[in-house]
Amino acid sequence: MQHSAAAQQLTPEGWLPPPPLPHHYDDRVSHANAVRFGMWLFLGTEVLLFAGVFTGYFTFRAYFPEAFDQAARHLSLFLGTLNTFLLLTSSLTVALAHHNAERGKNHNAFWLLVVSVLMGGGFLVIKGIEYHEKFVEHALPGKFFNFAEITAPGGPVFYVVYFFATGLHALHVIVGMSLLTWVAVRAWRKEFSPTYYAPLENAGLYWHLVDLVWIFLYPLLYLV
Amino acid sequence: MSQSASTAQVAVAPAGAQLELPKKHYLNDGTTIRSWLLTVDHKRIAIMYLVGTTFGLLLGGIFAMVLRLELLTPGPTIIEALTYNRMFTLHGLVMIFMFMIPAIPGVFGNFFLPIMLGAKDVAFPKWNLTSYYVYLAGAALMLWGLITGGADTGWTFYTPYSTTTTTNIAPVMLGVFVIGFSSILTGLNFIVTIHTLRAPGVTWFKMPLFVWAIYGTSIIQVLATPVIGLTTLLVAAEHTFGFGFFDPARGGDPILFQHLFWFYSHPAVYIMVLPAMGVISEAICAFSRKNIFGYSMIAMSSLGIAFVGFFAWGHHLFTSGQSAFDAGAFAAISMLVGVFTAIKIFNWVGTLYKGAISFTAPFAYICGFLFFLVFGGMTGIALATVSLDVHWQDTYFVVAHFHFIMVGAVIMGFLTALHYWFPKMFGRKYPENWGLLAAGLIVLGFNATFIPQFLLGNAGMPRRYYEYPERFAALNVASTAGASLLAFGFIIIAIYLAIALFNGEVAGRNPWGSRGYEWDTPSPPPTENFDHPVDHTRIPHDYTDTEDVATVSHAT
Numbered sequence: 001m002q003h004s005a006a007a008q009q010l011t012p013e014g015w016l017p018p019p020p021l022p023h024h025y026d027d028r029v030s031h032a033n034a035v036r037f038g039m040w041l042f043l044g045t046e047v048l049l050f051a052g053v054f055t056g057y058f059t060f061r062a063y064f065p066e067a068f069d070q071a072a073r074h075l076s077l078f079l080g081t082l083n084t085f086l087l088l089t090s091s092l093t094v095a096l097a098h099h100n101a102e103r104g105k106n107h108n109a110f111w112l113l114v115v116s117v118l119m120g121g122g123f124l125v126i127k128g129i130e131y132h133e134k135f136v137e138h139a140l141p142g143k144f145f146n147f148a149e150i151t152a153p154g155g156p157v158f159y160v161v162y163f164f165a166t167g168l169h170a171l172h173v174i175v176g177m178s179l180l181t182w183v184a185v186r187a188w189r190k191e192f193s194p195t196y197y198a199p200l201e202n203a204g205l206y207w208h209l210v211d212l213v214w215i216f217l218y219p220l221l222y223l224v
Numbered sequence: 225m226s227q228s229a230s231t232a233q234v235a236v237a238p239a240g241a242q243l244e245l246p247k248k249h250y251l252n253d254g255t256t257i258r259s260w261l262l263t264v265d266h267k268r269i270a271i272m273y274l275v276g277t278t279f280g281l282l283l284g285g286i287f288a289m290v291l292r293l294e295l296l297t298p299g300p301t302i303i304e305a306l307t308y309n310r311m312f313t314l315h316g317l318v319m320i321f322m323f324m325i326p327a328i329p330g331v332f333g334n335f336f337l338p339i340m341l342g343a344k345d346v347a348f349p350k351w352n353l354t355s356y357y358v359y360l361a362g363a364a365l366m367l368w369g370l371i372t373g374g375a376d377t378g379w380t381f382y383t384p385y386s387t388t389t390t391t392n393i394a395p396v397m398l399g400v401f402v403i404g405f406s407s408i409l410t411g412l413n414f415i416v417t418i419h420t421l422r423a424p425g426v427t428w429f430k431m432p433l434f435v436w437a438i439y440g441t442s443i444i445q446v447l448a449t450p451v452i453g454l455t456t457l458l459v460a461a462e463h464t465f466g467f468g469f470f471d472p473a474r475g476g477d478p479i480l481f482q483h484l485f486w487f488y489s490h491p492a493v494y495i496m497v498l499p500a501m502g503v504i505s506e507a508i509c510a511f512s513r514k515n516i517f518g519y520s521m522i523a524m525s526s527l528g529i530a531f532v533g534f535f536a537w538g539h540h541l542f543t544s545g546q547s548a549f550d551a552g553a554f555a556a557i558s559m560l561v562g563v564f565t566a567i568k569i570f571n572w573v574g575t576l577y578k579g580a581i582s583f584t585a586p587f588a589y590i591c592g593f594l595f596f597l598v599f600g601g602m603t604g605i606a607l608a609t610v611s612l613d614v615h616w617q618d619t620y621f622v623v624a625h626f627h628f629i630m631v632g633a634v635i636m637g638f639l640t641a642l643h644y645w646f647p648k649m650f651g652r653k654y655p656e657n658w659g660l661l662a663a664g665l666i667v668l669g670f671n672a673t674f675i676p677q678f679l680l681g682n683a684g685m686p687r688r689y690y691e692y693p694e695r696f697a698a699l700n701v702a703s704t705a706g707a708s709l710l711a712f713g714f715i716i717i718a719i720y721l722a723i724a725l726f727n728g729e730v731a732g733r734n735p736w737g738s739r740g741y742e743w744d745t746p747s748p749p750p751t752e753n754f755d756h757p758v759d760h761t762r763i764p765h766d767y768t769d770t771e772d773v774a775t776v777s778h779a780t
Contacts, residue, residue: 045450
């Protein structure tokens with residue numbers, strides 16, 4: 001479909017003309033600014049959402065330093081580090097996709113986004129393996145906790161924090177992957193051009209936030 | 225100052241000429257149900273918010289009347305103890321999340337913010353519509369959860385009771401979470417609109433004060449709401465899966481819940497009251513025909529309240545085992561809110577001084593607002609004093625205090641806005657005599673309801689109790705009688721506004737002779753808000769050197 005119907009409407013430069021400007025904006029620049037500013041505000045709300053999680057983490061870490069220390073030793077440092085590597089690299093490819101899209105290079109942007117989504121998927125698979133290990137060991141939150149190797153009090157609380165924080169983050173990874181898939185489809189249709197690339201930029205911003213949250217979660221849960 | 229152009233636009237038809245509604249306006253631009261339900265016009269969304277929030281007010285009001293009737297006698301009166309617990313939970317949740325938080329921003333913010341900025345719509349019209357449906361979905365989920373699950377925790381959901389109660393609270397928590405999304409979307413939309421869609425000439429310090437108030441409100445909505453979202457998720461997860469995050473038996477901390485909860489729910493008070501303050505700043509100029517006194521002070525104090533409000537939550541935890549240092553720090557910060565509020569009150573009173581006052585229904589509500597805000601605010605300062613709070617904690621004194629602010633100030637602001645802007649929104653006037661009568665009933669009824677509760681609380685009657693000793697009976701009867709007056713006033717308002725909607729006298733462009741930007745447009749405004757290019761050469765609230773174009777009479 002993209003190549004038969006849409007190809008006829010491509011501009012000489014090789015991309016689709018941008019969608020019409022919403023009636024209440026004077027020009028494209030102010031519209032793009034508004035859209036970008038709206039996304040930054042939304043990211044602000046996400047930061048506050050995770051701030052609550054981190055508050056919980058620090059509170060319980062202060063209560064149960066020993067249990068948090070023991071539990072951290074039972075997380076797989078290798079898998080956690082591998083995941084960090086995957087997520088950071090996917091942020092790089094998303095940034096490169098943005099770089100290409102704003103120059104109208106939709107083809108490059110598409111493949112870079114595909115690679116990013118695949119790395120996001122890899123992150124989830126590895127997270128799933130880690131979760132599976134915890135389920136087998138009964139290193140679980142609250143009343144499901146039955147893991148003899150953590151002797152200090154506070155083990156169940158660590159796993160509440162662990163599962164809640166990484167679960168909420170994984171949910172954001174899934175949302176981010178959906179957004180990236182959506183803009184990848186649009187890149188495939190050659191919709192982005194130097195005058196119109198805001199959706200890809202915003203999806204990218206969201207993905208960077210997902211990355212940023214992990215940059216805090218990784219040292220707090222695995223390293224400290 | 226040159227203002228000939230704009231003055232010419234606000235001038236109404238010569239006396240004696242029959243005013244007519246504009247032929248084409250936002251209300252008749254599409255009359256199908258679909259054209260309403262799928263509209264992206266901020267004014268129609270505002271009207272839908274008016275319907276939704278008024279329904280919330282009605283429901284919350286009915287629950288309040290049931291509570292007051294139950295408390296008419298010391299023993300059981302009309303409902304059982306458990307039903308009573310469910311009723312006050314319903315009353316609190318419905319009033320706060322279905323009425324107070326969305327009411328003024330959702331209705332009057334949506335309607336007037338773009339017009340005041342000279343914009344054709346808000347920044348993201350589709351998200352605006354989405355926020356309304358998210359609000360409806362959240363409200364439906366919350367109500368369904370409350371009615372079928374029978375939550376009895378009170379609107380504060382304090383742990384560990386909320387995580388161990390046998391009633392099903394998870395849908396209620398999710399409903400609150402969903403409504404939070406709606407609130408965030410509205411706030412985000414308004415902030416972006418204010419930053420990017422101001423018409424040429426509308427600089428930051430030429431924005432009407434209502435816009436400044438909404439700006440402060442939106443900042444709180446965007447920054448505080450995610451935290452209550454997270455907290456409700458945690459409580460729902462804990463209640464459903466037994467996580468133990470807030471359960472001391474599993475190493476959790478119930479006080480952590482109170483911190484997370486009040487980090488949102490204290491600023492939420494300013495989500496409710498700041499827009500009401502914005503309404504008063506607008507209307508007080510129009511009804512005293514005088515420039516606002518201390519424009520920048522009022523504008524900045526809105527931001528001041530928004531900022532300080534984030535650091536005052538600890539005053540809800542004075543008796544929860546907080547350290548003495550924390551309690552003292554939170555007490556001092558809480559009192560700063562009083563300083564910013566006092567700045568506003570003195571500026572409003574300064575505006576009234578030597579003004580040409582027209583004592584209309586909205587002005588009656590302004591007077592009520594000032595009284596309730598001062599009285600409620602001063603008792604707030606008293607409650608922020610740690611030693612006094614220990615005595616009053618969880619008594620009716622607290623209930624009366626926050627009802628003075630949340631019902632007194634906020635509902636007075638809502639009713640001021642409804643009456644002041646009714647002619648602009650619907651193009652017709654309401655009957656002034658009925659308006660004044662209802663205003664009198666409401667202000668009196670309100671005082672009669674809550675002043676006895678201050679006395680009850682001071683005498684030691686705890687809040688949320690189903691029964692009480694005989695010696696509290698007289699004051700409780702007084703309070704219930706006052707609530708009936710209040711209800712009667714609301715019924716009168718509903719009736720005359722419903723009649724005025726269809727048969728009211730045509731208002732014309734600017735019946736109050738107001739100098740607010742929104743009165744430059746026809747009443748009701750056309751779909752894209754303006755029938756002529758926007759020209760905001762004058763400053764808002766400027767009443768110097770204007771010929772009197774009001775059709776209401778002002779004192780001289």
